[in-house]
Amino acid sequence: MAKKDTAGGRGINTQLAHSGNDPHEFHGWVNPPVVHGSTVLFPDAATMKATQVRSADAHSRSRVQRYTYGTYGTPTTDALCEAVNALEGSAGTILVPSGLAAVTVPLLAFLSAGDHVLIVDTVYFPTRRFADTMLTRLGVEVEYYAPDIGEAVSALFRDNTKVLFMETPGSNTFEMQDVPAMTAAAKARGIVTMIDNTWATPLFFKPLDHGVDISIHAATKYPGGHSDVIMGMVSAGEATWPQLYNTQVALGTCGNSDDAFLVLRGLRTMGIRLERHQKTTLAIARWLETRWQDGDTIVGPVLHPALESFPGHDIWKRDFCGASGIFSFVLKDATEAQAHAFMDALELFGLGYSWGGYESLVTHVYLKDRTVSARDYGGQIMRLQIGLEDEDDLRADIAQALEAARAAG
Structure with missing residues (x-):
């Protein structure tokens, strides 16, 4: 895990504890207040008119009057944005x-009818659904590429290619992509690059440091951290920020202050939570890998990029500084009934998405939507989110569930 903040030289947990809020701006309160509001009043007509003209300009919101209407932000949402x-x-x-x-807002920001977008074939299924329905209906050509393509992705570029959309590790099967090489190839052609970086968070991988234009996160996951908030965050570099911001303004897709407060509170402990997630997850992944390598009849390959046996491990080791708490493994030669038996036998693992x-x-895991990266994994794929429970208890729970799956065969 990264120990230093490259901007200020302080440790990442120090940065998480103190970023996004100056208590002295809020009468000394440690956390910023939750500001609820739609209407903002102006001191005079001239200020109101000037703000109205500039309200869609991402770089001039503070020149006249910082807050103009609830959809443009509040002190609470600003605090989270500054921290991110x-x-x-x-x-x-x-x-x-x-x-x-x-995912959808930046795609809409940079794609128009007649454009071509390249999306990794191992992408999060709702992203694929949006691309195959909404984008195609709007006249965008959608093409999927294999995650291991690397700089050879340039062979797929067309004159009308406008966006390269990456997700690494891949959803559910965790394939790694050579982000620096692909980003460099896209940049040479003026193609906007986006990445869904939810798995790693900015603590383990910083997309913009690797040349990516747009970094996407489901704040629902590790930033929130407590399964009680739904929110997304999109960050951009200087060149793409105005268009991203103005698209959000046009669409009216704003996050609310209550959710922003919860995510900002979650950020304060995200570093230490991720350390625990990483430690327990790697221990369980290595235990399952040992069972597979020792010839266990029910445990197959373990799909985790931090394992040396994983095909994309070298890229993960080069570009990432940590691993989060989600991975998959194969129930070898298993049927769907055995997969269900495994799931139903678990006592500490909830059956749920997110x-x-x-x-x-x-x-x-469901993989039948894939095209250019479709393959047979030799069994049923089970995705595990490893929480903050004790490692020994989780391992014992998985072990007894594996026996239930074996017995169901």
Whole structure:
């Protein structure tokens, strides 16, 4: 895990504890207040008129009157955005109502009818659904590419290619992408690069440091951390920030102050939570890997980029400084009934979507939507979100569930 903030030289946990809020601006309160409001009053007609003209300009919001209407931000949402900018090294951050909205808003910001977009084939399924329905209906050509393509992605570029959309590790199967090489290839052609960086968070991978234009996060996951908030965050560099911001203004997709408060509170402990997630997850992944390598009849390959046996491990080791708490493994030669038996036998793992919270979860991975990266993994793929429970208890729970799956065969 990164120990220093490259901007200020302080440790990351120190930065998380102090960024985004100056208590002395709020009468000494440690956390910024939750500001609820739609209407903002102006001191005079001239100020109101000047603000009205400039309200859609991302770089002039503070020149006349900082706050003009609730959809343009509040002190609470600004505090979170400032904290995220410090983590990302970004020119600006927008908050949106969900992680999926954090994907759709930047795509809508930089794509128009007749454009071509390249999306990694291992992408989060709701992203694919949006691309295959909304984007295609709007006249955008959607093409998927294999995650291991690297700089050869340039062979897929067309004159009308406008966006390269990455997600690494890949959703559910955790393939790694060579982000620096792909970003360099795209930049040479003036193509905007975006990445869904939810798995790593800015603590373990900083996309903008690797040349990416747009960094996307589901704040629902590790920033929130407690399975009680839904929010998305999108951060951009100087060149892409105005267009991103103005698109959010046009769409009206603003995050609210209550959710921003919860995510900002979650940020304060995200560093130490991720340390625990990483430690326990790696221990369990290595234990499962040992069972697979020792010939266990039910445990197959473990899909975790921090494992030396994983095909994309070298890229992960080069570009990332940590691993979060979600990975998958294969129930070898198993049927769907055995996968269900495994899930139903678990006592500490909830059966539920999402991840990044304090509790452990399990899902049965669906991969039939994939095209250019489709492959047979030799069994059923189980995705585990490792929470903050004790390692020994989680390992014992998985072990007894594996026996249940074996017995169901």
